[in-house]
Amino acid sequence: MTTAPSTTDAVIAMRQVGTRFGDHVVHAGLDLDVQRGEIFAVIGGSGSGKSTLLREMILLQKPSEGTIQVLGVALEDITDEAALALRQRWGVMFQHGGLFGSLTVLENIGLPLREHTDLADPLIDEIAHWKLSMAGLKAEVASQYPSELSGGMMKRASLARALALDPELLFLDEPTAGLDPGSAAGVDTLVRTLRDLYGLTIVMITHDLGVVAGLCDEVMVLYGGQVMEQGSAEAIFYKPSHPYTAGLLAAVPRLEGGDAPMLAIPGAPPNMAKLPAGCPFTERCVMALPQCGTVRPVLAPAVHDEHVLRACHLNIEAVTDNLQRLKAEQGVAA
Ligand code: ADP
Numbered sequence: 072m073t074t075a076p077s078t079t080d081a082v083i084a085m086r087q088v089g090t091r092f093g094d095h096v097v098h099a100g101l102d103l104d105v106q107r108g109e110i111f112a113v114i115g116g117s118g119s120g121k122s123t124l125l126r127e128m129i130l131l132q133k134p135s136e137g138t139i140q141v142l143g144v145a146l147e148d149i150t151d152e153a154a155l156a157l158r159q160r161w162g163v164m165f166q167h168g169g170l171f172g173s174l175t176v177l178e179n180i181g182l183p184l185r186e187h188t189d190l191a192d193p194l195i196d197e198i199a200h201w202k203l204s205m206a207g208l209k210a211e212v213a214s215q216y217p218s219e220l221s222g223g224m225m226k227r228a229s230l231a232r233a234l235a236l237d238p239e240l241l242f243l244d245e246p247t248a249g250l251d252p253g254s255a256a257g258v259d260t261l262v263r264t265l266r267d268l269y270g271l272t273i274v275m276i277t278h279d280l281g282v283v284a285g286l287c288d289e290v291m292v293l294y295g296g297q298v299m300e301q302g303s304a305e306a307i308f309y310k311p312s313h314p315y316t317a318g319l320l321a322a323v324p325r326l327e328g329g330d331a332p333m334l335a336i337p338g339a340p341p342n343m344a345k346l347p348a349g350c351p352f353t354e355r356c357v358m359a360l361p362q363c364g365t366v367r368p369v370l371a372p373a374v375h376d377e378h379v380l381r382a383c384h385l386n387i388e389a390v391t392d393n394l395q396r397l398k399a400e401q402g403v404a405a
């Protein structure tokens with residue numbers, strides 16, 4: 072069995088994870104640590120490899136290289152028995168809900184309990200009712216089918232099912248995608264309440280900057296399969312240190328808008344089969360230096376804030392000045 076490098080007591084630790092589908096590189100040399108009790112967001116544009124990353128964390132897919140440790144267990148060569156035990160310690164809310172259309176909401180929520188416990192049916196129903204109310208749904212929703220639910224209710228039902236086994240760790244794939252701002256804010260508040268009440272560790276995958284700003288503790292920014300920067304939500308939003316993040320923020324006039332466009336940066340996402348040897352953002356970076364296309368910047372603590380990790384050859388002042396200029400051009404208050 073591969074021994075993952077001993078790290079901190081991180082709930083999730085990924086080391087040098089690479090993922091390829093043929094020539095298509097989805098992740099390259101990706102490192103990640105999620106600490107207990109935090110709400111950790113992975114943000115990136117469509118196709119940047121967010122869902123694939125999540126699938127690798129929950130044993131639905133194996134990376135091409137690198138190591139992943141979840142709740143202290145190395146996922147490489149994990150036995151079926153250990154995998155089963157681990158799956159009972161986390162809950163997953165999939166991007167499209169993942170509920171079974173032929174089962175009622177209550178039956179969907181009770182399913183993990185039927186699969187993983189010997190509890191009697193009446194008790195399972197009782198627990199499922201409780202999870203339904205924890206997720207902010209009314210009791211009458213229990214007998215409805217997924218097709219009868221609104222987008223926001225579907226997300227809540229899916230969250231109730233993810234909570235069925237009292238997980239320590241919760242994975243949310245695009246928890247607010249497709250919701251109107253009111254429903255998105257509701258889900259947002261619910262997630263924060265759950266973390267505060269139950270001390271959950273939450274990993275969230277999203278392209279919605281508004282959610283991230285208001286909800287998350289730690290943010291990782293993915294582009295071209297690599298980490299551009301990572302730090303507290305406050306650091307990332309008030310002083311982005313990578314031109315990609317700065318571009319995203321400049322393109323989002325109001326963070327609380329909830330419907331922030333992610334790809335308002337000129338140019339197209341990189342061709343993942345032909346990434347430059349250097350930084351994947353080089354072609355779209357208005358500030359690129361000669362070495363940016365050829366020398367890959369190392370992800371390292373930032374000079375201005377050691378808790379921020381950044382992979383960029385530029386100095387932070389240049390990035391900040393450029394962000395101010397972009398905002399001024401777009402008439403956005405600094
Ligand atoms: P995101 O969630 O950030 O939108 P995904 O992780 O879903 O991105 O996908 C990242 C890239 O990997 C996409 O270009 C997608 O087409 C590709 N990809 C994902 N799964 C597979 C697969 N099973 N086979 C081939 N390509 C895949």
Ligand code: MG
Pocket residue numbers: 121122123166
């Ligand atoms: Mg996705």
